[in-house]
Amino acid sequence: MDALLDAVMTAFSLILTMDADLVEIAGLSLNVSLTALLIASLIGLPLGSLLAMARFPGRRVLIIVLNALMGMPPVVIGLLVYILLSRSGPFGVFGLLFSPTAMIIAQVLLVVPIIASLSRQVMEELWREYHEQFRSLGVGPWRTVRALIWDGRFSLLTAELAGFGRAIAEVGAVMIVGGNIDHVTRVMTTAIALEVSKGDLALALGLGLVLILLSLATSLAGYLVKEFGERRYGA
Amino acid sequence: MFCRALTILGGLFLALNAQIAIAAEFITVASTTSTQNSGLFDHILPAFTEKTGIEVRVVAVGTGAAIKLAKNGDADVLFVHHKPSEEQFVAEGYGVERFDVMYNDFIIVGPKADPAGIKGMTDVTAALAQVADQGAAFASRGDDSGTHKKELGLWKEAGVDPTASSGNWYNETGSGMGATLNVAAAKDAYALSDRGTWLSFKNRGTLGIQVAGDTRLFNQYGVILVNPDRHGHVKVAESQAFIDWLRSDEGQALIDGFTINGEKLFNANAQ
Numbered sequence: 253m254d255a256l257l258d259a260v261m262t263a264f265s266l267i268l269t270m271d272a273d274l275v276e277i278a279g280l281s282l283n284v285s286l287t288a289l290l291i292a293s294l295i296g297l298p299l300g301s302l303l304a305m306a307r308f309p310g311r312r313v314l315i316i317v318l319n320a321l322m323g324m325p326p327v328v329i330g331l332l333v334y335i336l337l338s339r340s341g342p343f344g345v346f347g348l349l350f351s352p353t354a355m356i357i358a359q360v361l362l363v364v365p366i367i368a369s370l371s372r373q374v375m376e377e378l379w380r381e382y383h384e385q386f387r388s389l390g391v392g393p394w395r396t397v398r399a400l401i402w403d404g405r406f407s408l409l410t411a412e413l414a415g416f417g418r419a420i421a422e423v424g425a426v427m428i429v430g431g432n433i434d435h436v437t438r439v440m441t442t443a444i445a446l447e448v449s450k451g452d453l454a455l456a457l458g459l460g461l462v463l464i465l466l467s468l469a470t471s472l473a474g475y476l477v478k479e480f481g482e483r484r485y486g487a
Numbered sequence: 488m489f490c491r492a493l494t495i496l497g498g499l500f501l502a503l504n505a506q507i508a509i510a511a512e513f514i515t516v517a518s519t520t521s522t523q524n525s526g527l528f529d530h531i532l533p534a535f536t537e538k539t540g541i542e543v544r545v546v547a548v549g550t551g552a553a554i555k556l557a558k559n560g561d562a563d564v565l566f567v568h569h570k571p572s573e574e575q576f577v578a579e580g581y582g583v584e585r586f587d588v589m590y591n592d593f594i595i596v597g598p599k600a601d602p603a604g605i606k607g608m609t610d611v612t613a614a615l616a617q618v619a620d621q622g623a624a625f626a627s628r629g630d631d632s633g634t635h636k637k638e639l640g641l642w643k644e645a646g647v648d649p650t651a652s653s654g655n656w657y658n659e660t661g662s663g664m665g666a667t668l669n670v671a672a673a674k675d676a677y678a679l680s681d682r683g684t685w686l687s688f689k690n691r692g693t694l695g696i697q698v699a700g701d702t703r704l705f706n707q708y709g710v711i712l713v714n715p716d717r718h719g720h721v722k723v724a725e726s727q728a729f730i731d732w733l734r735s736d737e738g739q740a741l742i743d744g745f746t747i748n749g750e751k752l753f754n755a756n757a758q
Contacts, residue, residue, distance in 0.1 A: 339560030339718055347720065349561050350515060350546060431515075431546035434529075449665030450524050451672075451690030 255453055262458030267465075274459075278466060281439040284352055284426070285419035288359030292415055295360070296367025297408070301397045303368070304375035305383070315372065321365035326358075327424030333358040334428050350431040355439070358425040363415040370411035374404045406478045413474045420467060440466070513542035514725045517554075517562035519633060520663040522708070523547035525683035525752055531741045535732050541725045549632030549663065557581060557711075560718035563726040565711045566733075568681075569633035573709045582711035588733050589742050589753040590707045591682045593637060595698035596668070597623075598675035605677075611701040612645035619647040622656040624676035626667050629659025633706075638679040641703065668694070681706055683752040708753070710734075733757070 266274045303315055335341050337349040337357075348354045378400045386396045401408065423441035430437030432446060440463045447456035522528060523545060532543050546556065550567040557565040558581050565582060567573060576582045595614060597605065603623040605614040618625055627649070628635035642649050649657040658676060660667045664684040671678040672692035680688075685696070698704075710730050715721040732738045739755035746752065 339720065341559075344560070350544065431544070433544045433546060436544055446524075448669065449520065449663045451665055451669060451688040453690050 255457065258454035259457030259461060262454050263461035263465075266458055266462060274462065276435065277438055277440055277443050278462065280352065280437075281420060281441070281463075282466070284355045284439060285359060285416060288356045288363055288419050289412065289416050291356070292360045292363035292367050292419075293412065296364045296411075296415070297371050297401060298397065299364070299368040300371030301375050301400065303372045305379050305393070305396070305400075315369075318365045318369045318372075322369055324362065324365070325424060326362055326422040326426075327428065329358050329361050330425030330428035333361065333425065337429065349429060350433060350437060352430070352437060354429040355426045355437060358429050359419040359422070362422060362425060363419050366415045366418055367411055370414060371404075371408055374407045374411065375400055378404050406482055409474050409478050413471060416470060417467065420463070420470075512540060512725060513544050514563040514722050514729060515544045515546060515561070516564045516566050516729070517546050517548070517556040518566040519550050519553060519568060520547050520665065521568065521634065521681045521684045522566065524663070524665050525681075525687045526747070527683065527742070527745055527753060530745045531738065534737070534741060535729065539725075539728055539732070541728060543729060549628070549630045550634075550636070551631030557713050560713065560720065563713055563721050564729060565713060566708065567633055568706055568708045569636050570707055570709060572633075572636065573711060577711060581714055581717060583714050585709045585711045586730065586734055586757060588708045588710050588757055589739075589755045590705060591753050592699065593634065593679055593704040593706050594682055594685060594696050595677055596671065596680055596685060596694045597677035597697040599693040599695060600675065601697065602675075603677065606697045608698050609700050611698055611703055612641055614698045615641055615645040616647055618677055619645070619649060619652075619656075622652070624656050624658065624674050625649065626671040626674065626676040626678040627657060627659045628664065628667050628679075629661045630663070632664075634664060634679060634681055637706070641679070644703070686747045686750055686752055707756075 303311060303318075333354060334349065336343050337346070337354050338344055339347070339349070348357070382400070382403075386399075391399070421441065423445055426437070426439055427442050427445065430439070430442065432438050432442040438446075440459060444456050444459045444463070447453075447459060518528075524547075528543075528545050532545075536542055546553075546562065548556065550569045550572065553562070553565060553567050554572055554576055556562050557576070565573070565576065566588070573582075573585050577585050595605070595611065597603070603614075603618040603621040605617050608614040608617075627638060650659075653659055658670060658674065660670050664680060665688060667678055668680060668684070668688050669690055670676065672690055672694050675693065677697065682699075710733055712723070712726050712730055713721050715723050733742075734757035739757055742753050742755040743751070
């Protein structure tokens with residue numbers, strides 16, 4: 253119980269004093285994960301739409317593979333990206349290992365399957381509902397995708413939140429490809445892992461509470477957008 | 488509206504990323520969890536960076552993993568603590584030359600109850616043999632780190648094969664020093680630790696130092712420049728400056744001056 257109390261106190265004092273290290277670490281966490289989410293959405297949403305609307309050989313296999321990849325352990329993705337970006341690997345010449353860019357790459361790989369799989373489900377339902385209309389109106393495929401994404405935007409928000417949750421919460425991949433370097437690649441989760449290994453459980457849990465608050469704030473923002481949006485534009 | 492929001496967000500991230508990517512002069516040092524967890528780097532690195540403008544990026548993993556990183560060319564400097572592996576690293580042509588930097592010692596920590604009755608013993612292998620005899624819980628790193636290699640060497644000298652009892656009284660955590668101490672504290676187990684990590688470790692439970700002072704518990708740290716002949720991108724000048732500084736009077740004095748609660752963690756001994 254004491255440890256829990258300590259952790260809560262630590263979390264509050266970190267937040268109230270706007271601890272410089274905490275702000276930097278939390279900022280990098282948000283920056284890396286939101287950038288990864290943005291890129292993953294640019295890949296995942298079109299991919300999900302394609303899977304929902306088009307029929308091509310290998311489509312079912314791709315859907316199953318994407319669903320399976322949603323459960324891919326981050327540490328495996330981390331290892332894969334390490335091998336690719338290592339100086340001894342195929343992309344070693346770019347010197348990207350142990351940089352925020354490497355962390356973004358790893359998180360994009362983690363998030364794309366979630367965005368693609370969940371958006372496929374949303375889009376499939378919309379497509380089933382509207383495709384006769386679109387076809388009879390002679391709307392082109394690109395405009396159809398745009399219209400469907402726009403129509404399903406509030407449901408797609410859930411996919412985005414799930415993707416963001418996966419990115420901000422994972423430690424296995426960013427630890428390997430980022431290296432948890434102070435002031436360079438240290439994010440919330442790797443900082444927590446470090447404090448645990450120092451035996452400073454109160455600080456670790458305090459940081460954990462801050463991370464939970466960050467997630468809550470993001471989720472609340474998503475919820476508000478959805479609520480107000482639906483009220484204004486209709487569900 | 489949606490598209491505009493995306494554009495704004497995108498711009499924001501680009502701006503933020505640009506801020507992160509300010510091209511600073513930096514070197515990457517592959518080092519061990521013991522040096523990072525103890526807080527040594529936080530203590531000494533700012534002085535070096537201020538003097539030379541070179542930022543030192545430390546990736547802290549076990550000695551075995553650090554050596555692999557350096558072999559792959561993913562670090563400019565290797566700063567670890569297992570002399571035989573370090574000498575092999577140089578002999579195989581991965582490193583230029585190995586230099587002593589500092590030392591401290593290993594200790595055996597254990598629960599207050601001391602089920603194996605080893606408290607105060609000065610013969611470390613006899614103590615380990617007694618732990619094995621009693622089947623008292625022991626937490627091992629099990630991660631190919633310098634401390635793990637040291638521990639395996641001591642077991643061998645003690646004439647015990649602990650891995651035969653793995654999962655029984657011998658627990659291989661496969662993780663860092665701090666994580667292993669967390670396990671030892673929770674399971675009331677013995678563990679071999681470097682003194683630096685122990686001194687800065689907070690979650691001790693009833694753990695305390697049981698065995699120390701045996702000359703075989705000596706723990707030497709060495710630094711090696713990764714061979715630029717093998718990895719052309721190694722930042723030789725900056726890395727050499729760092730190695731020279733570590734071995735200089737200024738660097739050595741800073742290492743000697745690092746204490747926690749009045750206890751010195753590392754003794755500088757560069758030649």
